[in-house]
Amino acid sequence: MGIISAIGNNVEENYTALIEGKTGISKISKIDTVHKNEIMVGEVSYTNNELENLIGLNSDNNYSRTALLGVIAAKQAIKDANITNIKEYKTGLISATSVGGMDMTEKYYYDYDENEEARRYIDSHHAGDSTQKVAQQLGIEESLVTTISTACSSAANAIMLGARLIKSGRLDRVVVGGADCLSKFTINGFKTLMILSNTYNTPFDENRKGLNLGEAAAFLILESDTIVKAKNKKVYAYVKGYGNANDAFHQTASSEYGDGATLAMEKALSIAGINASDIDYINAHGTATGNNDLSEGRALIRVFGEDMPDFSSTKAYTGHTLAAAGAIEAVYSILALEHNVIYPNLNFKKQMKEFAITPQLKLKSKNLNTVLSNSLGFGGNCSTLIFSKQA
Amino acid sequence: MKSVYIDSVGSISSQKTFDNSEFLNEITVYNDNVISVIDPVYKDYVAPAAARRMAKGIKMGVVASKIAMNEAGIENVDAIITGTGMGCLVDSEKFVSAIINDKEQYLTPTSFIQSTHNTVAGQIALGIECKGYNFTYVHSSVSFESALLDAKMQLENEEAATILVGGVDELASHTIGIHKLVTHIKQEKVSSTKLLESKTTGAVFSEGANFFVLSNEKKDNCYAELAAIEIYNTLNIENLDNAIIGFLNENNLSVADIDILIQGNNGDVIYDTYYNHLSHDLFSKIPQVYYKHLSGEFNTVSSFGMWLGAKILKTQKVPNEVKLNNIKVETIKTVLLYNQYRGENHSFVLLRKC
Numbered sequence: 001m002g003i004i005s006a007i008g009n010n011v012e013e014n015y016t017a018l019i020e021g022k023t024g025i026s027k028i029s030k031i032d033t034v035h036k037n038e039i040m041v042g043e044v045s046y047t048n049n050e051l052e053n054l055i056g057l058n059s060d061n062n063y064s065r066t067a068l069l070g071v072i073a074a075k076q077a078i079k080d081a082n083i084t085n086i087k088e089y090k091t092g093l094i095s096a097t098s099v100g101g102m103d104m105t106e107k108y109y110y111d112y113d114e115n116e117e118a119r120r121y122i123d124s125h126h127a128g129d130s131t132q133k134v135a136q137q138l139g140i141e142e143s144l145v146t147t148i149s150t151a152c153s154s155a156a157n158a159i160m161l162g163a164r165l166i167k168s169g170r171l172d173r174v175v176v177g178g179a180d181c182l183s184k185f186t187i188n189g190f191k192t193l194m195i196l197s198n199t200y201n202t203p204f205d206e207n208r209k210g211l212n213l214g215e216a217a218a219f220l221i222l223e224s225d226t227i228v229k230a231k232n233k234k235v236y237a238y239v240k241g242y243g244n245a246n247d248a249f250h251q252t253a254s255s256e257y258g259d260g261a262t263l264a265m266e267k268a269l270s271i272a273g274i275n276a277s278d279i280d281y282i283n284a285h286g287t288a289t290g291n292n293d294l295s296e297g298r299a300l301i302r303v304f305g306e307d308m309p310d311f312s313s314t315k316a317y318t319g320h321t322l323a324a325a326g327a328i329e330a331v332y333s334i335l336a337l338e339h340n341v342i343y344p345n346l347n348f349k350k351q352m353k354e355f356a357i358t359p360q361l362k363l364k365s366k367n368l369n370t371v372l373s374n375s376l377g378f379g380g381n382c383s384t385l386i387f388s389k390q391a
Numbered sequence: 392m393k394s395v396y397i398d399s400v401g402s403i404s405s406q407k408t409f410d411n412s413e414f415l416n417e418i419t420v421y422n423d424n425v426i427s428v429i430d431p432v433y434k435d436y437v438a439p440a441a442a443r444r445m446a447k448g449i450k451m452g453v454v455a456s457k458i459a460m461n462e463a464g465i466e467n468v469d470a471i472i473t474g475t476g477m478g479c480l481v482d483s484e485k486f487v488s489a490i491i492n493d494k495e496q497y498l499t500p501t502s503f504i505q506s507t508h509n510t511v512a513g514q515i516a517l518g519i520e521c522k523g524y525n526f527t528y529v530h531s532s533v534s535f536e537s538a539l540l541d542a543k544m545q546l547e548n549e550e551a552a553t554i555l556v557g558g559v560d561e562l563a564s565h566t567i568g569i570h571k572l573v574t575h576i577k578q579e580k581v582s583s584t585k586l587l588e589s590k591t592t593g594a595v596f597s598e599g600a601n602f603f604v605l606s607n608e609k610k611d612n613c614y615a616e617l618a619a620i621e622i623y624n625t626l627n628i629e630n631l632d633n634a635i636i637g638f639l640n641e642n643n644l645s646v647a648d649i650d651i652l653i654q655g656n657n658g659d660v661i662y663d664t665y666y667n668h669l670s671h672d673l674f675s676k677i678p679q680v681y682y683k684h685l686s687g688e689f690n691t692v693s694s695f696g697m698w699l700g701a702k703i704l705k706t707q708k709v710p711n712e713v714k715l716n717n718i719k720v721e722t723i724k725t726v727l728l729y730n731q732y733r734g735e736n737h738s739f740v741l742l743r744k745c
Contacts, residue, residue, distance in 0.1 A: 379513025
């Protein structure tokens, strides 16, 4: 696994922040937006220059920040999985992004006529570009490399597709995850939807004021049983279940009772061949918007009924990292399994009045076998992943 | 494992392809470097008020999917999977330019909402109230093939019985402008009848939507069997022959078994070398077809290539206008499609007669 987010530049730093309850939300420093005093974000600490140096890129590169973050996280994942020869097995890459190269698009939008040097970024505008750069940096060639963009469930869907590609035997190994950087485009977009909080986001709190945007990238390495056996690999967890469904309700809002999220969770449980009662912890999507937390909470109640497992949202740590969120939270879910720990849902003060479920508010040690993670997005896109210690 | 079939098609392109009872009966010849689509009467398929609100990409996607679903005689599907290189590009441009021009003030959410890449798939789902699996792939020239591969795996494994799959992209003025600057769009206007003789860099940019209903049950009016797909992020021209032979071998075929090769030549003197290599060497004795002189180039134009392959297999006719050579074939049983854009993101798709 590899990760870079507002709460850390690698897996260890992210884990430490999670168990110490340390948020990465702050005022914005790297984008000069007129909204800088009204919003809070989850920014990665490195500047583009620092990221370029870490990767070892020349100054004439055309990497968007999304690609820079993606490469850092993907390289960590390769190292963590002890992969020294990527060509030894048939390896693909499935990435996810929604912002893509938009940071450079908006920076140079009107400059291309005059500024010939900036034109190198024209090739990095499309959403597949960051994925291609990750593939190139990892040495993945002549292979299946593609990108999913289903808004805020994108990376969960990348993990889902990766699991299916291995299951079907099409690939032996697949690098899955996602990356999204902050941009004026998303800041202003969410601002117009009036779902940005002007302070720290408070998932599942009665007085929640909306989300904080974040930037991040995370990648995980999925390998077939054959590789695991042949190489005697350490397995963090198994992708036990997955489900995607559509709310078919509204382009941006979730249905009142979370039909899509309910279906996604039910599908994932069915694929995993387990019951709702087998879930030990839920890493909720929990963006802290009025609409999401109500709809998702009701969906959780529909699936889990009275026996609600411990649940929390980690959005108060990282902000909402959009297309990357599913991968970020997959890493967090797997770390929870590894360390048998449930992260506190930060900033919660008041119980929501519509239902009685309350997120886990303190760090909790508990033996965990199976963790469920939700990712819900625009276009009614709802995804659930289930990770387990057992195959 | 179940076999996968193309039950129906719906195409909106720079040719009059929206009427499934025809097959390139009349060809529109262009003399330009950017071409648009020949629009169907959209309000025949969606309510006029709704059609007015829709971005072009959404409108093309929704209507092409309706045409395909009408032909298949179904009102819903188990899953919707789309490919799009750039999504609803006009709205993306509108929102970026508004941010810059108005200094992040007075913005409205409509164009932001529509700019999300999965808007077309989401809108189709909303329209037919499909709560099933809904994915959108956004990887340049293999966006459509990624969607196709996903659908094929689900149908083979019986995770779904019918799936709507499509590719859609729309033109937008800023993107056209900057792609002209870097000559990804040809500097000069080109006659579509002479595209491959242009000997200049760049392509003729375009837009379109091609949707298909796929299923895992063979029906009487089926277009073709979708036999195999392979995607390569990179492929050197030196390795192209090996890759294609390997792909055919995996499907128990050799080059001689291919009845028609459909290639994605777009008239770019640099990158057409890949297609020319196959035309002149490995496939020199095989009937060959091309299509981007009719459709133009866009990230998901290979979905038009598949439309063409499906139509050829169903009608057993090859329109003269698409022929790259004059080699004749009696019965068309096996069709191979090859596409790449600017030397990256290559794909092979294998279709068989039903």
